[in-house]
Amino acid sequence: MAVTTLAGRLRTAAWLGWQIESNWADPLVFAIYSVARPLATALILMGIYWAVTGGHLQRDAFLLFYIGNAFHEYVLRLVVGMGWVVVEEREEYETLKYVYASPIGIFTYLWGRSSVKFAQATLSVVLMFLMGWFVLGLRWDLGVVRWGAFLLAFGIGLVAVVYLGFLVAGLALLLPRAAMTMNEGLAVALYLLCGVIYPIDLLPRGLQELTLLLPFTYWYEALRRFLIGHGASERLSALSDGQLLGALIAATLVFAVASHFGYLALERRARKLGRLDQTTLF
Amino acid sequence: MSDPRSALAPAVETRGLRRTFRASRGGAEVLALDGVDVRIERGEIFGLLGPNGAGKTTLIKILSTLLYPTVGSARVAGHDVVLEAVEVRRRIALVSGGETSGYGILTVRECLWMFSQFYGVPSQIAWPRVDELIRIVDLEEQAHTRINRLSTGQRQRMNFARGFVSDPEVMFLDEPTLGMDVNAARSLRAYVLHWVREKPGRTVLLTTHYMAEAEELCDRVAIIDRGRVLACDSAPALRRQVQGGQHVELEIRTPDGAGAVLPGLGDIPAAWGAPHPERGTRTLKFRLPPDRVLLPVLRRLEEQGLLVEGVSTRETTLEDVFIAVVGRGLDEPEASG
Numbered sequence: 183m184a185v186t187t188l189a190g191r192l193r194t195a196a197w198l199g200w201q202i203e204s205n206w207a208d209p210l211v212f213a214i215y216s217v218a219r220p221l222a223t224a225l226i227l228m229g230i231y232w233a234v235t236g237g238h239l240q241r242d243a244f245l246l247f248y249i250g251n252a253f254h255e256y257v258l259r260l261v262v263g264m265g266w267v268v269v270e271e272r273e274e275y276e277t278l279k280y281v282y283a284s285p286i287g288i289f290t291y292l293w294g295r296s297s298v299k300f301a302q303a304t305l306s307v308v309l310m311f312l313m314g315w316f317v318l319g320l321r322w323d324l325g326v327v328r329w330g331a332f333l334l335a336f337g338i339g340l341v342a343v344v345y346l347g348f349l350v351a352g353l354a355l356l357l358p359r360a361a362m363t364m365n366e367g368l369a370v371a372l373y374l375l376c377g378v379i380y381p382i383d384l385l386p387r388g389l390q391e392l393t394l395l396l397p398f399t400y401w402y403e404a405l406r407r408f409l410i411g412h413g414a415s416e417r418l419s420a421l422s423d424g425q426l427l428g429a430l431i432a433a434t435l436v437f438a439v440a441s442h443f444g445y446l447a448l449e450r451r452a453r454k455l456g457r458l459d460q461t462t463l464f
Numbered sequence: 465m466s467d468p469r470s471a472l473a474p475a476v477e478t479r480g481l482r483r484t485f486r487a488s489r490g491g492a493e494v495l496a497l498d499g500v501d502v503r504i505e506r507g508e509i510f511g512l513l514g515p516n517g518a519g520k521t522t523l524i525k526i527l528s529t530l531l532y533p534t535v536g537s538a539r540v541a542g543h544d545v546v547l548e549a550v551e552v553r554r555r556i557a558l559v560s561g562g563e564t565s566g567y568g569i570l571t572v573r574e575c576l577w578m579f580s581q582f583y584g585v586p587s588q589i590a591w592p593r594v595d596e597l598i599r600i601v602d603l604e605e606q607a608h609t610r611i612n613r614l615s616t617g618q619r620q621r622m623n624f625a626r627g628f629v630s631d632p633e634v635m636f637l638d639e640p641t642l643g644m645d646v647n648a649a650r651s652l653r654a655y656v657l658h659w660v661r662e663k664p665g666r667t668v669l670l671t672t673h674y675m676a677e678a679e680e681l682c683d684r685v686a687i688i689d690r691g692r693v694l695a696c697d698s699a700p701a702l703r704r705q706v707q708g709g710q711h712v713e714l715e716i717r718t719p720d721g722a723g724a725v726l727p728g729l730g731d732i733p734a735a736w737g738a739p740h741p742e743r744g745t746r747t748l749k750f751r752l753p754p755d756r757v758l759l760p761v762l763r764r765l766e767e768q769g770l771l772v773e774g775v776s777t778r779e780t781t782l783e784d785v786f787i788a789v790v791g792r793g794l795d796e797p798e799a800s801g
């Protein structure tokens with residue numbers, strides 16, 4: 183009973199997400215957006231990388247950041263998307279209060295609503311890999327891929343991403359205007375902090391310690407290690423595979439618990455201030 | 465699911481509910497609810513009657529777990545609205561009238577079905593219920609129309625139907641017929657009455673600033689003004705409170721047709737009724753206590769330069785109760801200062 187109810191609610195929220203998304207997205211626009219945007223980022227980065235390394239483009243180093251950049255799509259889509267759900271539901275559809283007053287539970291609702299974002303990000307990632315492989319010549323020996331460990335790390339990291347989304351959703355309840363820019367800012371901060379486009383070893387020492395508290399750092403490293411055989415950071419290469427996975431799991435757990443309570447605190451504040459049904463933007 | 469503690473508890477019970485809002489830009493803090501104690505039994509249609517800004521919506525928001533009280537507590541179906549919000553949400557539904565919310569891309573039927581799924585209503589129950597509600601709010605022709613193609617009135621009716629898809633124990637209707645055309649409002653009121661009587665234990669808390677709606681639907685009515693419940697009883701009992709004397713309506717010629725300034729009648733509270741611009745007059749209503757006569761009142765008006773063109777007396781209505789209790793008419797702005 184409880185499980186089928188939960189499944190039904192998730193499915194319904196997911197269905198709504200797809201309806202809303204497929205409404206504005208003309209398939210062609212959708213495809214261009216899904217491919218062109220991440221690809222353009224990759225190419226710009228390639229240019230920067232080229233310039234920084236004085237034209238000695240090391241294929242291996244480029245591959246490392248290409249992979250990081252591809253998986254960063256999940257952070258961009260899911261986190262920004264979840265913050266946006268809150269803003270859009272409250273300000274545009276004016277339905278957020280009815281969702282809140284219903285027993286669906288905001289976590290279930292946001293999980294469901296963001297499934298379409300997950301699908302979009304996955305599409306982007308797959309396309310980027312195909313493009314990298316066939317067009318940019320970013321190939322490696324597929325024999326080194328450890329699928330089990332990769333999928334495990336991928337799944338755990340996604341949990342961390344979704345919990346970051348909850349936190350952003352909570353902020354969006356309180357600060358709708360700021361949340362819009364903050365969402366994107368957060369994604370950029372992770373981009374720079376967690377070793378997406380350069381190894382964390384390049385960060386100043388204090389920042390390195392900070393970044394080692396975040397699950398995303400281990401996530402990007404683990405994805406690379408299990409896909410192409412090695413990661414990007416010297417410091418993290420000291421960890422065995424088991425230690426790396428262990429660190430990812432532990433950091434994700436801590437982060438998820440902190441985000442969960444962080445979200446609840448933000449929601450309580452929003453209910454205190456009467457923000458659940460305020461329309462302030464449109 | 466059927467928790468005996470919850471089933472026995474009153475539908476709504478509030479204790480010393482107080483809610484303030486922070487001032488906007490240096491203004492004074494707004495006191496939206498000022499110590500509200502109400503108890504609503506299962507099976508009742510309970511009306512909250514009050515002018516704009518009385519605090520009706522604030523109370524509904526607190527009871528539907530959207531807003532915290534500043535002080536005091538509230539229980540819905542036996543569960544605390546702050547501490548047990550999840551339990552409360554399983555048992556309630558909320559409809560705000562005068563609102564055109566909705567996911568524009570969904571059709572009416574899809575939207576109603578979706579909300580039934582948020583509440584976990586099994587499909588074999590949900591679909592027939594959705595279709596029945598669509599018939600009741602007269603949207604059969606629009607069942608497969610996207611919400612963003614609906615007129616404002618149609619959206620309001622859909623929103624009303626949405627509230628009923630989960631078959632809640634306690635239904636909160638916040639001015640459900642606000643701005644609706646007369647026929648639609650009448651049929652929705654009839655449905656509310658039918659819905660409550662159909663199954664024992666169903667409860668409705670309805671806010672309104674239409675006297676007739678409160679009179680027609682509600683088993684009990686609370687008169688609320690400036691965040692305080694000033695009277696609470698059945699409509700006949702409330703009327704008895706102000707009985708005695710006569711209800712007088714004078715048709716008064718107003719010099720500029722406006723008559724915004726209420727003439728002084730000594731200690732008798734009076735209120736303006738509807739203006740009649742075609743005749744250049746306006747109705748002035750008051751209750752004449754049993755120990756008083758009308759003539760001095762008319763003279764007093766004459767002294768103030770007002771010409772009385774017609775006099776009629778009639779039976780007590782809830783509006784008279786309202787004037788007696790609150791000290792002014794329902795549609796009148798508060799005197800400033």
Ligand SMILES: Nc1ncnc2c1ncn2[C@@H]1O[C@H](COP(=O)(O)OP(=O)(O)O)[C@@H](O)[C@H]1O
Nearest residue numbers: 456485494496515516517518519520521522523
């Ligand atoms: N979010 C808010 N911020 C500031 N003041 C508010 C807010 N919500 C309501 N109020 C004020 O509280 C009072 C009661 O409002 P409300 O409950 O909406 O009254 P009603 O529904 O009876 O018209 C009004 O003076 C209103 O301006």
Ligand SMILES: [Mg+2]
Nearest residue numbers: 520521522639
């Ligand atoms: Mg209101």
